[in-house]
Amino acid sequence: MTRVAWVESPLQLVNAVEYAAATGEPLRICLRANSKQLQYTADVLAPHLPEGVQIAGVWNFAFLSPFIVARERLAGDPYSGQFRLAVALTGVRDLVAVDDGSAMLGFVDQVRENRPLARHGRTESWLARRLGTIAGRRLHHTLTTGGLRAFTAYSRDEELHALAHAGGRVLHNKYRWVRRTKFVKDDGAMQSVILGSALHDDGYVKGSPYRSWVEAQVAAGATVYFPHRREKSKSLKRLKEIKGLKVRKAVLPIEIVLASSRELTAVVTLPSSVVATLRNILPDGVQLTVFPVPEDWLTKSADEALRTTLRRIAKPRGAVARV
Structure with a gap:
């Protein structure tokens, strides 16, 4: 029996391959x-895929793809409308969920507590809420x-x-x-890197600080x-x-770019x-240095839930040593 995955982003694709x-x-x-970036990432990964892993094509809808009839499935984003619809239509007996960011933590809590699937901080349509209710109930049964x-980098977190x-x-x-596969060539300049944050453009952090x-x-x-x-x-x-800084957009997922670097320090x-x-x-x-966000940087839009999350990530409870 072959497991079938439904993925919608480059990171989900990477994590699906990592699971296999x-x-x-x-x-x-x-x-x-x-998704041009997803297709580009798939093209880059294709020559390096482990034995037994294959790209099964590009599909407009999950319910028209091999995912819908598979007995064993893998989901890149359990909050996706495509995934909710597939589960609402057919249920699921055997499911692997992989990370699409920290949404994994909310997802596993909702499934464990038999609550509807609902993205944190989003106002969803009636249809999305209805599908979330059905999918949540069926996943709790699963x-x-x-x-x-759950195949996850958050495995040591309490959730x-x-x-x-x-x-x-x-x-x-x-x-x-x-970590063992080199996908990109270094240009020799990428040694010390800043990863940008959307907190300021999302309105949670003041621009000046x-x-x-x-x-x-x-x-x-x-420098980058x-x-x-x-x-x-x-x-x-x-x-x-800013003098001395090169702003460089990553075509591949930043995780692949950084993991593949031989020069990075x-x-x-x-x-x-x-x-x-x-x-x-x-x-x-x-x-890796994670800087905590000082309280005086935050705007009134940053509620207590966000502040708690920022503090938690800066001092993670679930950090583990790599083996």
Whole structure:
């Protein structure tokens, strides 16, 4: 029996391949259509795929793809409308969920507590809520019958411990496949890197202290800035004016770019969902520094839930040593 995956982003694709590489399971991966970056990432990964892993084509809808009839499935984003619809239509007996950022933590709590699937901080349509209710109920049944697994960089967090106690199986994603595979060539200049944050463009952090923080990292030796996907052109234009800093957009997922680097020595970032991945994926010897966000940087839009999350990521409870 071959497991079939439905993925909608480059990171989901990477994590699906990591699962197959870690377990030795055969895997067919269905890609959602209309994502140039996802297709480009698939093309780059294709020559390096582990034995038994294949790209099963590009599909407009999950319910028209091989994913819908598979007995064993893997989901890149359990909150996806495509995934909710597939589960609402057919149920699921055997499911592996992989990370698409820190959303994994909310997902496993909702499934364990038999609550509807709903993205945190989003106002969803009636249809999305209805599908979330049906999918949540069916996934809770999958959990109670031993059919739910989480393959995740968050495996030591309390939400995943609770899932395991409820009957789920939790596997730690060590990113061994990406770490041993070199996908990109270094240009020799990428040694100390700043990972950009969308906190300022999302309205949670004031712009002036954020720019000052970037300037301080450049003064300390950082030379390359990788923007967050939600950073606006206007913000990046200001950062490009900082002497000695190169703003460089990553075509591949930043996790692959950094994991493949032979020159990299240091990565600095504010708290974000990528931190859990980086703690596992960065080459040995690369220093990762996560700067806490000072309270006086935050705007009134930053509620207590966000502040707690930022503090938690800066001082993670679930950090583990790589093996």
